[in-house]
Amino acid sequence: MFGGGSIQLVRVFGIRIGVDVSWFFVLFLIIWSLSGFYSDLFPGDDTKAFGLAVVSALLFFLAILLHELGHAVVAIRNGIPILGIDLWMFGGVAKLGRDTDSPGVEFRVAVAGPLVTLAIAAICFGIGAALSSADTVLKGSRFEDADLSGAVAMLGYLTTVNVFVLVFNLIPGFPLDGGRIARAIAWKLTGDRYRATRFAARLGRLAGWAMVAVGGLILAGVIGWDVITGVWLIFIGIFLAQAARSAETQAAISGQIDHLRVADVMDAEPVAIPAELPLAQAEGEYFLRYGWPWFPVVDTAGRLVGVVSREAVDSVPEAVRGGRAIASVMARDDGASGLRAGLEEPLEALLAHDGLGRLGAVMAVDGDGVLRGIVTVEAVRRALRGALPA
Numbered sequence: 001m002f003g004g005g006s007i008q009l010v011r012v013f014g015i016r017i018g019v020d021v022s023w024f025f026v027l028f029l030i031i032w033s034l035s036g037f038y039s040d041l042f043p044g045d046d047t048k049a050f051g052l053a054v055v056s057a058l059l060f061f062l063a064i065l066l067h068e069l070g071h072a073v074v075a076i077r078n079g080i081p082i083l084g085i086d087l088w089m090f091g092g093v094a095k096l097g098r099d100t101d102s103p104g105v106e107f108r109v110a111v112a113g114p115l116v117t118l119a120i121a122a123i124c125f126g127i128g129a130a131l132s133s134a135d136t137v138l139k140g141s142r143f144e145d146a147d148l149s150g151a152v153a154m155l156g157y158l159t160t161v162n163v164f165v166l167v168f169n170l171i172p173g174f175p176l177d178g179g180r181i182a183r184a185i186a187w188k189l190t191g192d193r194y195r196a197t198r199f200a201a202r203l204g205r206l207a208g209w210a211m212v213a214v215g216g217l218i219l220a221g222v223i224g225w226d227v228i229t230g231v232w233l234i235f236i237g238i239f240l241a242q243a244a245r246s247a248e249t250q251a252a253i254s255g256q257i258d259h260l261r262v263a264d265v266m267d268a269e270p271v272a273i274p275a276e277l278p279l280a281q282a283e284g285e286y287f288l289r290y291g292w293p294w295f296p297v298v299d300t301a302g303r304l305v306g307v308v309s310r311e312a313v314d315s316v317p318e319a320v321r322g323g324r325a326i327a328s329v330m331a332r333d334d335g336a337s338g339l340r341a342g343l344e345e346p347l348e349a350l351l352a353h354d355g356l357g358r359l360g361a362v363m364a365v366d367g368d369g370v371l372r373g374i375v376t377v378e379a380v381r382r383a384l385r386g387a388l389p390a
């Protein structure tokens, strides 16, 4: 949905850290507004105000990054791969390679981020208080005129902003962290991950529209917060409600096709070409007869060894087609090419399969690698259509 076109900044523990273009815009906006606050605190020293604003904004994003790394590290420890972390307009996203497989793991991954943020807020407050006093840090956090040093003002800001990030993320609406925690609890109680997701996503939609409403009240002047906060709440509320809605639909479909395996939807009488068959014969007996653009290729034991296309056969000069076997022109499948799936694999796992996108089909093989069927996009569509809520 987003982060696809992100620019890579660095790699941390092998995790790709990227930023979306929208991030630069927000960074600029934050530096700009912080410059204003700091010049009120330190009038007459614009260089100092601007320097503090830049450092504060960068430290704020570092805190967000550490929050996401918290999620990522716990996910990796629980065997879930991380595709990368992206920073964008509304903060950060740690992209999980797959869904968590138990409510316990879901809970641990979800709380890891907020715990990191809590620790950062506590550390900033602690250092600030040690440098001055607790009261002064709080004044700094509100950019109130007090006799503060630049460092204490900045620590005050970082304390507040991290407390805000903490509270915001703990709002119990999926896909926010609080919503993931709610999902983990509902999952634990019901034992049904999809029902739990739908429940948490409904809360997410509710939270999203509540934010839009609060944003609207701010813009209307009913709530006396600043306009930027109002606009930001409306945007993030809409985004949250939409993300929650798509999670809800996804969970509804997944819940329906959960029991379906590859063997349930495949065409169990696949037409395959023997690997040793001469090209000329394959052309007449398969390509011309069926009119299909490609066929799976099997060895004498019926094991899937590759896929051959019409173009591959056509690329060989006609004069030599009688003397060459299919095996010489097929795309060999060693099991890692994403063309095959196990009979017992869940249908849901197939949706992400490479073969479906490239060939429009996936070969279903048994434990010995013997071709047992073909799952076409059409067959998957039919199964999904049956599953869609009316």
Ligand SMILES: [Zn+2]
Residues within 6 Å of the ligand: 067, 068, 071, 113, 114, 169, 177
């Ligand atoms: Zn988080």
